[in-house]
Amino acid sequence: xxxxxxxxxxxxxxxxxxxxxxxxxxxxxxxxxxxxxxxxxxxxxxxxxxxxxxxxxxxxxxxxxxxxxxxxxxxxxxxxxxxxxxxxxxxxxxxxxxxxxxxxxxxxxxxxxxxxxxxxxxxxxxxxxxxxxxxxxxxxxxxxxxxxxxxxxxxxxxxxxxxxxxxxxxxxxxxxxxxxxxxxxxxxxxxxxxxxxxxxxxxxxxxxxxxxxxxxxxxxxxxxxxxxxxxxxxxxxxxxxxxxxxxxxxxxxxxxxxxxxxxxxxxxxxxxxxxxxxxxxxxxxxxxxxxxxxxxxxxxxxxxxxxxxxxxxxxxxxxxxxxxxxxxxxxxxxxxxxxxxxxxxxxxxxxxxxxxxxxxxxxxxxxxxxxxxxxxxxxxxxxxxxxxxxxxxxxxxxxxxxxxxxxxxxxxxxxxxxxxx
Amino acid sequence: xxxxxxxxxxxxxxxxxxxxxxxxxxxxxxxxxxxxxxxxxxxxxxxxxxxxxxxxxxxxxxxxxxxxxxxxxxxxxxxxxxxxxxxxxxxxxxxxxxxxxxxxxxxxxxxxxxxxxxxxxxxxxxxxxxxxxxxxxxxxxxxxxxxxxxxxxxxxxxxxxxxxxxxxxxxxxxxxxxxxxxxxxxxxxxxxxxxxxxxxxxxxxxxxxxxxxxxxxxxxxxxxxxxxxxxxxxxxxxxxxxxxxxxxxxxxxxxxxxxxxxxxxxxxxxxxxxxxxxxxxxxxxxxxxxxxxxxxxxxxxxxxxxxxxxxxxxxxxxxxxxxxxxxxxxxxxxxxxxxxxxxxxxxxxxxxxxxxxxxxxxxxxxxxxxxxxxxxxxxxxxxxxxxxxxxxxxxxxxxxxxxxxxxxxxxxxxxxxxxxxxxxxxxxxxxxxxxxxxxxxxxxxxx
Numbered sequence: 001x002x003x004x005x006x007x008x009x010x011x012x013x014x015x016x017x018x019x020x021x022x023x024x025x026x027x028x029x030x031x032x033x034x035x036x037x038x039x040x041x042x043x044x045x046x047x048x049x050x051x052x053x054x055x056x057x058x059x060x061x062x063x064x065x066x067x068x069x070x071x072x073x074x075x076x077x078x079x080x081x082x083x084x085x086x087x088x089x090x091x092x093x094x095x096x097x098x099x100x101x102x103x104x105x106x107x108x109x110x111x112x113x114x115x116x117x118x119x120x121x122x123x124x125x126x127x128x129x130x131x132x133x134x135x136x137x138x139x140x141x142x143x144x145x146x147x148x149x150x151x152x153x154x155x156x157x158x159x160x161x162x163x164x165x166x167x168x169x170x171x172x173x174x175x176x177x178x179x180x181x182x183x184x185x186x187x188x189x190x191x192x193x194x195x196x197x198x199x200x201x202x203x204x205x206x207x208x209x210x211x212x213x214x215x216x217x218x219x220x221x222x223x224x225x226x227x228x229x230x231x232x233x234x235x236x237x238x239x240x241x242x243x244x245x246x247x248x249x250x251x252x253x254x255x256x257x258x259x260x261x262x263x264x265x266x267x268x269x270x271x272x273x274x275x276x277x278x279x280x281x282x283x284x285x286x287x288x289x290x291x292x293x294x295x296x297x298x299x300x301x302x303x304x305x306x307x308x309x310x311x312x313x314x315x316x317x318x319x320x321x322x323x324x325x326x327x328x329x330x331x332x333x334x335x336x337x338x339x340x341x342x343x344x345x346x347x348x349x350x351x352x353x354x355x356x357x358x359x360x361x362x363x364x365x366x367x368x369x370x371x372x373x374x375x376x377x378x379x380x381x382x383x384x385x386x387x388x389x390x391x392x393x394x395x396x397x398x399x400x401x402x403x404x405x406x407x408x409x410x411x412x413x414x415x416x417x418x419x420x421x
Numbered sequence: 422x423x424x425x426x427x428x429x430x431x432x433x434x435x436x437x438x439x440x441x442x443x444x445x446x447x448x449x450x451x452x453x454x455x456x457x458x459x460x461x462x463x464x465x466x467x468x469x470x471x472x473x474x475x476x477x478x479x480x481x482x483x484x485x486x487x488x489x490x491x492x493x494x495x496x497x498x499x500x501x502x503x504x505x506x507x508x509x510x511x512x513x514x515x516x517x518x519x520x521x522x523x524x525x526x527x528x529x530x531x532x533x534x535x536x537x538x539x540x541x542x543x544x545x546x547x548x549x550x551x552x553x554x555x556x557x558x559x560x561x562x563x564x565x566x567x568x569x570x571x572x573x574x575x576x577x578x579x580x581x582x583x584x585x586x587x588x589x590x591x592x593x594x595x596x597x598x599x600x601x602x603x604x605x606x607x608x609x610x611x612x613x614x615x616x617x618x619x620x621x622x623x624x625x626x627x628x629x630x631x632x633x634x635x636x637x638x639x640x641x642x643x644x645x646x647x648x649x650x651x652x653x654x655x656x657x658x659x660x661x662x663x664x665x666x667x668x669x670x671x672x673x674x675x676x677x678x679x680x681x682x683x684x685x686x687x688x689x690x691x692x693x694x695x696x697x698x699x700x701x702x703x704x705x706x707x708x709x710x711x712x713x714x715x716x717x718x719x720x721x722x723x724x725x726x727x728x729x730x731x732x733x734x735x736x737x738x739x740x741x742x743x744x745x746x747x748x749x750x751x752x753x754x755x756x757x758x759x760x761x762x763x764x765x766x767x768x769x770x771x772x773x774x775x776x777x778x779x780x781x782x783x784x785x786x787x788x789x790x791x792x793x794x795x796x797x798x799x800x801x802x803x804x805x806x807x808x809x810x811x812x813x814x815x816x817x818x819x820x821x822x823x824x825x826x827x828x829x830x831x832x833x834x835x836x837x838x839x840x841x842x843x844x845x846x847x848x849x850x851x852x853x854x855x856x857x858x859x860x861x862x863x864x865x866x867x868x
Contacts, residue, residue, distance in 0.1 A: 173741045187739030250743050300747035 019046040019401035022057045023382065026066035031073055031357050032371035041071055043378040046401035051372055066382050069395060072352075073371050074128025074379035075387070076359035077334045078289045079269065079324020082119065082130045082146070083112030083153075086328075097136020101198070102205050104231040106141030108134045109160045112153045120408035122331040123148045126381040126394045129158060130331060131289075131324065131363060133165050133243070138202055140165040142231070143243060145363045147379075149399040162363045163243040163267055164235050168258070169198035170251040199254075206262050210236055241265040241364075243289065247298070249273040256284060267362060270326065272298045275310055278317035287362040288314060288321040290354075293340040294333065305344055311354065312345030322359035339388035351388060377401075440851055442466040444479040445832065448488025453495055453807045454821035463493055465828040468851035472824050486832075494802060494837060495821050496576025496829030496847055498593075499784075500809035501613075501682065501708050501728045501774035504570055504578040505560035505594050505604060540627030544641035548627055549617065552642075552674025554589030556580045557608035562598045566781075570596050572856035573781035574837070576829035576849045577606065579774075579813055581613035581682070586635055587642065587671065588613040590678060593815050595829065597849040606827065610813045611706065612678035614639065636697065643701045646672040679814070680704040682728070687753075688715035695723040706812060708774065712753055713760035717767035726812045727769055729804070730776035731787035733757050758787075761804060762795030772809035789838045798838065 021043050028039035028051060040055035041048060057063055086093035095111045112132055122130070128148055134141035142161045150156035173191045186194075209232035215223050216233075234240035242264050246255040252271050259266035268274070268281060270291040281288065295307040303309075314321050323338055325331045334355055342351040360370025368377050378401040385392035397404045443465045450458040450473060464471040464479060472478075479485060541548035559582060570578065576596055582589035590609030598604040616635050629635045649672035656666055681701070683694035686709040698705030708728040713720065720727055734754045736746070764771045775784040788801050796804075810820025819827050828851040835842045844856045 171741055171743075173739070173744065185739070188741050189739070191741070299745050300749065301745070 018403075019378075020044045020058075021062040021064055021398075021401065021403075022055065023064045023066050023071055023380070024055070024057075026069045026071045026382065028071045028372055029073075029352070030372040031352060032373050039071075041372060041378070041380065043380075043398070043401040046378055048372060048374055048376050048378050051374060064382070064396070066395075068384075070383050070385065071372065072126065072381050072383060072387055073356045073369070074381055074397065074399065075126045075334055075355045076145075076322070076363075076370065077122065077127050077130040077325055077331045077355070078322040078359045078362065079291065079326040080130045080132055080328055080331050081135070081326075082122070082132045082148070082328050082331065083114065083116045083156075084108060084132055084134070086113070086116055086118070096134055097140065098134070099136075101137040101201065102139045102228060103134075103137055103141050104139045104164055104235070105227040106134055107144065107160060108132050108141060109144035109146065109153050109157060112144070112146060112156065114150055114152055114156055116328070117409050118328040118331065119148045120405075121329075121410055122334075123397055123404055124394060124406045124408045124411065125332040125335065126383065126387055126397060127331055127334055128379040128381070128397065128399050129369065131162055131359075135165075135167070138167055138169060138198060139205070140167060142240075145365065147399055149402070149404055158365060158369070159363060161234070161240060163241045164231075165269075166202075166242050166244045168244050168246045168251055168255045169195050169202065170246070170248065170254075171195045202258075203262075206232070206236075209233075213237075235264055238263070238265050241267050243267040243269045245269045247272045249276060252277055253280075256280065256286065259286070260284065270324075272307070272310075275313045278314050278319055281314070282317045282319045286319075287358075288319055289324050289362070290314070290321050291324060291326050292330070292333075293323070293337045293344075308340050308344035311338075311341035311351070315346055315350050320358055320362065321354055322362050323354045335387040336390060339390070342388060348388070440468075442471070442480045442483040443486065443848070443851065443853070444483040445486045445488045445491070445493055445830075446479065448832070449492045450822055451492060451494045451802060452822040453803055454823050462488070463822060463830065465830070465848060465851045468828055470822060470824055470826050470828050470830075473822050488832075490834065491845060492833050492835060492837070493822065494574070494831040494833065495806040495819070496831050496849065497574045497805045498772070498809040498820065499570070499575055499578040499775045499781075500772035500812065501591075501776070502578035502580045503556075503583055504566050504575075504596060505562075505564050505580045506556060506582065507561050507564040508559075541629075543628050544638045544645070546628065547642075547669075547671040548629065548638075549585035550587040550642070550671045550674075551582060551585055551589045552587035552612055552678070553670040554582045554674070555592065555609055556582055556590060556594070557592035557605045560592065560594050560601050560604050562601055562604060567596045568857055570781045571847050571849070571854050572844060573785065574831040574833065574844045574847060575781055576831065576847050577809075577819055579610060579809065581611075583613060583615070586615060586617060586629075586638065587674065588615060590674065591682075591813075593813055593819070595827075595849050597852060597854060603850075606818060607813065607815045609677060609679065610815070611680040611682050612675065613682050615684055639697065640700070642671065642675055643703070645669070646675040650676055678703075680706055682706045682708050684709050686711050688712045688719070691716040692719055695719065695725060698725065699723070709776075710760060710764075710771075711757035713769075713771075714756050714763040717760075717763040717769055720764065720769045721767045725769075726808075727764060727771040728774050728812070729761055729764070729771050729791075731773050731784045731791075732776035732778050733787055733790060756794075758790040759794040761791040761800070762797075765796060765800045770808055770812060771804055772812055773804045785838060786840075789840075792838055798836070802837065 022040060024040035025038060028036040028041055039053055042050040042055050081096050084096045098106055131143050131145050133143040143163045143165050145159040145162040146156040147158055171191045173188055174185045209229045212229035213233050213236055235242055244255045244266055246252040247270060252274055266286050267289060268286050269289045290311055293307050293311060297306040325334050338351040338355050342348050357370035360366045369379060378398055380398040381394050382396040383392050383394050444462055446462045447460050450461040450463060458475060461475045462477045463473045464477055578596060579591050579593050581591040591611045591613060592608035593606040593610055594604040595606055616632055629638050649669055652666040656663055681703050683705050685691040685694045685707050691707055694707055706726050706728060710727045710729050711734060713727060734757055775781060778784050792798060792801050807820035810816040819829055828848050830848040832845045833842050834845060846853050846855050
C-alpha cells in the first residue's frame with residue numbers, strides 16, 4: 001500500500017507539486033524582450049520552462065486562465081529595511097544598526113523577521129523580493145537580497161550577502177532642512193576635522209583589512225582570525241560590491257574616487273545630487289540605486305521636480321540604475337516611484353527595468369530573476385494592467401512558482417471598516 | 422511737592438562735581454531738530470546745553486574749544502542694547518533674548534537637582550519671565566564696553582535685560598558716570614520680549630515648548646495682568662472682608678511697561694507681531710526688521726515704530742563653502758540694508774541699534790551701507806539720535822542739540838559716515854571723553 005502511494009506520487013509529479021503551473025491567454029511582459037500578446041508562461045518546479053504563444057500544457061498541470069490580464073516579473077525593491085524595522089517609533093522593533101563605525105561582519109539577513117507585517121503589504125502590490133540593508137556607523141554591514149516569502153530567513157534568502165553597505169562620511173555642519181540632517185550647527189572647520197578623521201579611519205580600516213588578507217594568504221605564524229577583516233576579504237577581492245551611500249554631489253565625487261583608489265566594486269546608493277555627475281558615473285560603470293522619486297527637492301531652490309527627473313537624467317547618460325523605496329511601509333509604492341520618473345521623462349521600459357531586471361543584474365542575480373525568460377525562477381505577478389498605473393490591480397503573485405496569498409494588514413483594515421454600519 | 426522735586430532735580434548735577442561751562446565755538450552743528458548750522462557755537466553748562474546758535478554769548482569762565490573744522494552732532498543712541506549690563510555681555514550670549522540664560526546651563530546629571538524648580542506647566546508658572554527686572558537697577562559704570570561705545574560716538578543706550586520671553590524693563594542710560602544711578606536718564610521705557618529659539622523636548626522642558634505656546638503665553642500674561650490690576654484696585658478700595666489678591670511681580674512688571682518690544686525679521690513676522698500688538702492693545706516697537714523693505718506699508722499703517730538692527734545678515738564664517746544658499750537668504754542679505762530707506766520713504770519712524778556688533782565703530786560702517794542703499798544722511802543721523810529718543814518718549818531730554826537738553830554731544834572731524842572721519846570727543850552730561858585709540862581686530866593683530 002505504501003509502495004503504491006509512492007509509485008503514484010512519482011507518476012504524477014506535476015499534479016502534486018504546488019510550484020508548477022501554466023498561465024495562459026495573457027499579455028506577457030518579459031521585460032527582457034518584446035511583449036507577447038495572448039502568451040503563456042509554463043512554470044515547472046518553480047522555474048520558467050517555456051514562454052510563448054503556443055505552449056502545450058503538460059498533463060495535470062494547474063492552468064491559470066489569464067485572458068485579458070497581464071503577466072509581469074515580480075518587482076524588486078532595491079532599498080528597504082524589510083524585516084529589520086517594524087514601527088519606527090518603537091525602538092524595540094528596530095534592529096537596523098549596531099554600535100561602532102566599522103561592522104562589516106554584520107549580516108542583515110539573520111536579523112530579518114519573516115513575520116513582519118510590511119511583507120504581505122508589499123507583496124500584495126507585486127513586490128516579490130527586496131534588498132534589506134543595515135544602517136548605522138560607516139561600514140554598516142552586509143545587505144541581503146531576500147524573497148518576500150518564507151518561514152525563516154533561510155527560506156527567504158536569495159543572496160545572503162548582496163553588498164557591503166558603506167555610509168560614506170561627509171562634512172556635517174548641520175542646520176539642514178531635512179530631519180535626517182543634524183539640527184545643531186557645527187562650525188565648518190570643526191565639521192571638516194571630524195570628516196577628515198572619519199575618512200582617515202575608513203582608509204585605515206581598508207588598509208588593515210588588506211594587510212590581514214595578505215597575512216592570511218601567507219599563513220603567517222601567529223595569524224589570528226578576525227571576523228571584521230574576514231568579512232572584508234570578498235570586498236577586497238572584488239567578489240562583493242560595496243553599496244556606498246552618498247547623497248550630495250561632493251560626497252558622491254569623493255565616494256567615486258574612494259572606490260577607484262581602493263579598487264572595489266561600487267554601487268552608488270541613494271544619491272540625490274547625481275545629475276551633474278551622470279557622465280562620470282557612467283564612465284566608471286558604477287550602477288546606481290536611486291532613492292524614492294516621490295520626494296521633495298533637497299535644496300530650497302531646486303526645481304520642484306528634481307527628484308522626479310533624476311532617473312531620466314541618469315538614463316540619458318546611460319547609467320544603469322534600479323529603484324529603492326528606503327521605507328518599509330512604502331515599499332508597496334515602488335511601482336509608483338518608477339511611474340513618477342516615467343511621467344517626468346524616463347522611457348516606460350526603463351522605468352519597468354529599474355524595478356525588475358536592472359535590480360536583479362545589479363545585485364548579481366540577473367541570470368535567475370528580473371525577467372520572464374526560460375530558466376529563470378518564476379517570480380511573477382498577474383495584473384489587470386500596467387503596474388505603473390495606480391489603478392491597476394494585482395490579481396495573483398507567484399514566488400518560485402508558488403502562489404502567494406494577497407491577504408495583508410491593509411486589506412484586513414479595509415474589510416473591517418467597510419463593515420461599519 | 423512733586424514740582425519742587427522736579428525743580429530741585431534740575432539743579433542737581435547728573436555727573437558728579439560741577440564741571441566748568443564749556444563752549445565749542447565756530448563749529449558745524451548738526452542740530453537734527455533744526456537746520457544744520459554752518460558756523461555756530463554750543464554752550465554747555467551744568468551738564469545741559471545752555472545755548473546753541475550762530476550768535477551766542479560765551480560765558481567768561483567757559484572752557485572754549487575752537488570748533489573750526491569740527492562737526493557737532495547729538496550724542497549717538499543705541500536704541501536697543503545691553504551696554505552697561507555687564508552680565509549680559511558674557512560670551513555666546515543667547516541670540517536676541519534666547520531662552521538659554523547667559524550663564525552656562527549645568528550639565529544634565531543622573532540625579533536631578535532637588536533645589537531646581539520643576540519645569541513650568543503653563544503660563545501660571547510664569548516661565549522665562551523677569552518682566553519686573555529693571556535695567557536701571559542692573560547697570561554698572563564699570564562695564565568695559567562703555568569706553569568702546571563712547572569712542573565710536575555713542576553717548577546713550579537704551580539697555581534691556583535680554584534673558585527669557587519677558588526679559589524685563591529697559592532704561593535709557595548715559596554711557597558714563599561714576600555711579601550707576603548717575604547713568605540712568607529714564608526708566609522704565611519698555612518691556613523686552615523675545616520668542617526664544619531652541620524649543621522642543623531638549624529645550625529644557627516645560628511650557629512653552631513651541632512658538633505657538635509663546636504666543637499663547639504672551640496673550641495669557643496680558644489677560645492675567647489686566648485681571649490682576651482690576652482685583653488690586655477693588656481690593657485697595659475695600660480691603661476689609663475681602664481676600665487679598667496674591668502679589669504677582671510678573672504682572673507688576675508687565676503693567677508698568679509703557680511699551681513692548683517685539684522681535685520680527687521677516688515681513689511675515691512683522692505682520693504677525695503687529696497683529697499681536699493690536700490684540701494686546703499695548704504700544705509696540707518692532708525690532709530686527711531686516712525684511713522691513715517688504716513691510717514698510719504695513720508698518721506705516723500700524724503706526725508702529727521700528728528699531729532696525731545694524732547687524733546686517735552675513736554669510737556665517739562657519740558655513741560649509743559648498744553648501745548652496747537659498748535665494749531667500751541671499752535676497753535678504755542683499756536687500757536688508759535698503760530697509761531704512763524704504764521705511765523713511767513710507768514715513769515710518771525708525772531708529773538703529775547695534776545688535777551685538779562687536780566693535781561699536783562697525784555700527785557706523787553698517788549705517789553707511791544703508792546710506793549706499795538709498796537712505797539720506799539726514800535720516801541716518803536722525804535714526805541714530807532723535808528718532809530713538811522720540812520712540813522712547815525722551816525727546817525732551819536727549820536726541821538733538823537744543824537749549825535745555827542734556828549735553829550729550831559728539832564732536833567729529835567731519836561727516837559722521839566718512840571712513841576717515843575721527844571722533845574727537847564726546848560730551849556726556851557735559852563731561853568730556855576722548856576716544857580710546859581704535860584697536861584693530863584680534864586677527865589682524867595676530868598677523
